[in-house]
Amino acid sequence: MVLTLPRPQRVDVQIAVGSLLCGLALWALGLHAQADRPLGGHWALPPLFVLAGLELLRSTRPQFALVTAVLALVADQFTAGNLASVLMFTDIMYAAVVYGTPAAARRIPITSGLVTVALTVVFLAWWQDPQAVLIGVASGIVAFTPAATGVLVRNHREAAAAAKLRAEQTALLAEMDRAQAVSAERARMARELHDMVANHLSAIAIHSTAALSLDDAQTSRDALAVIRENSVGGLAEMRRLIGILRDQSGDLEPAAAPTLDGLGALIAGARRDGLDVALDDARPKDGPKLPTPVELAAYRIVQESLTNALKHASAGRVTVSLAQPPRALTVRVTSPYGDPSGPRAPGSGAGLVGMRERTELLGGAFESGPESSPDGKVWNVFVTLPVDPADEGAKE
Known part of the structure; x- marks a missing residue:
């Protein structure tokens, strides 16, 4: 089995080469770290080369480098020594704490302190002799001090990485909130566009179909009158919606949101379009005044229900019923259910989706579907809107 060493980092190569050259320069000048050792000055070179080689592994194999460096430093104590060897050992000790495993980063400072x-x-x-304390001071400078410095640097790097991660998570959450806000606003504006314009366009489609299919001058004049009225009304609604979209004030609600007081005008318009509405x-x-969002939702639901009745209901009466039990408002719209005898406008199903979303x-609570009644089969839309925002899912 061949042991493959990892490729050293560029900075590790620079540190190793620089330290080795300095150590060789000190050795050539005869500047040794200690005197009166059993082995001569030439014996200081092997630990110097070993420690320089271990510098290449300071980032990639820090624990192996530290264990071998301890042995090389012990061997260096029997020679004349080299200051560069001691400095390389302190750097390897520092790197073992900074680049080693979390467990090693905790153990090394404690071990070096105990050894000191x-x-x-x-x-x-x-x-x-009290001068023996200097041995402890020297060992503390060589071993404990770089280990403690490595702990400080590692903690700082981990804190910086954690702060960066939190910043990225915060940015991601902000982007998600922004995307959700944009999606919600687009859905709200789609509901407004559908509710404000769809009924006018449906009336135009139905009456233009009638005018084209019936060869009667009076029918055509009546249809054109309805078409013109709904065209003008739809254009006004479109202009108001465009004004809302262009408003830079941040107020995205219509300046004059419709309320239930306008149901009379809404039903009168539906009657002019040909519906029999009660x-x-x-x-x-x-009673107490209803919250504005509740009144707006109820108005739009009635408006969309009348539009659907105009497009899909068969001949007969459409009934709009409002009631206000405790802490809630109920809206029920029933229309004859069956094959319409006159012309009809195509539907996309977006109206029911919008009503459900508003509710x-x-x-x-929102319910819709066909039901049986004494007058025959009807399409029933029944909505319960809580008056108090704390009351969710209120039922009659």
């Missing part, structure tokens, strides 16, 4: 204390105590007991408003006359945004 142990050397001080041993040499004091052996020499019986309004049954059972709300108390002196769910206010925490209400």
Whole structure:
């Protein structure tokens, strides 16, 4: 089995080459770190070369480099020594804490501190001389100080990485919030566009079809009158919606949001379009004023229900019923269900989706579908809107 060493980092190569050259220069000048050692000056070169080689592994194999460096430094103590060897050992100790595993980063400072204390105590007991404390000071400078410095640098890097991660997560959440806000605003504007314009266009489509299919001058004049009225009304609604979209003030709601007080005009317009509509408003006359979002949602739901009745309902009466039980507003719209006898406008299903979305945004309940009644089969739309925002899913 061949041991493959990782490729050293560029900075590690620079440190190794620079340290080796400095060590060789000190050796050539005869500047040794210590005197009176058993081995001569030439024996200081092997630890110097070993430590320079270990500098190449300071980032990629820090723990292996540290263990081998300890052995090389111990061997260097029996030679004349080299200051560059000691400095390279301190750098390897520092790198082992910074680039090593979290467990090694915790163990190395504690171990080096214990070794420093142990050397001080041993040499004091052996020499019986206060100068032995200098041995502990030197070992602390060589071993404990770089380890402690490595702990500080590692903690700073981890804190910076954690702060960067939090910043990226915050940016991601902000982008998600922005995307959700844009999506919600687009959906709201789509509902407004559909509710404000669809009924006018449906009336235009139905009456233009009738005018084209019936060869009767009076029918054509009546149809053109309805078409003109709905064209003018639809154009006004479109201009108001465009004004809302171009408004830079941040107020994205219509300046004059429709309320339930305008149901009379809405139903009158539906009657002019050809619907037989009856309004049954059972709300108390002196009751508290409803919140604006509730009134807007109820108005739009009635408007969309009348538009659907105009496009899809068969001949018969359409009934709009309002009631206000405690802490809620209920809206029911029933229309004859069956094959329409006259011309009809195509539908996309967006109206039911919009009504359901409006109801769910206010925490209400929405039901729609065919039902049986004493007058035959009808299409029923029933909505419960909580008056108090804290009441979600209120039912009659």
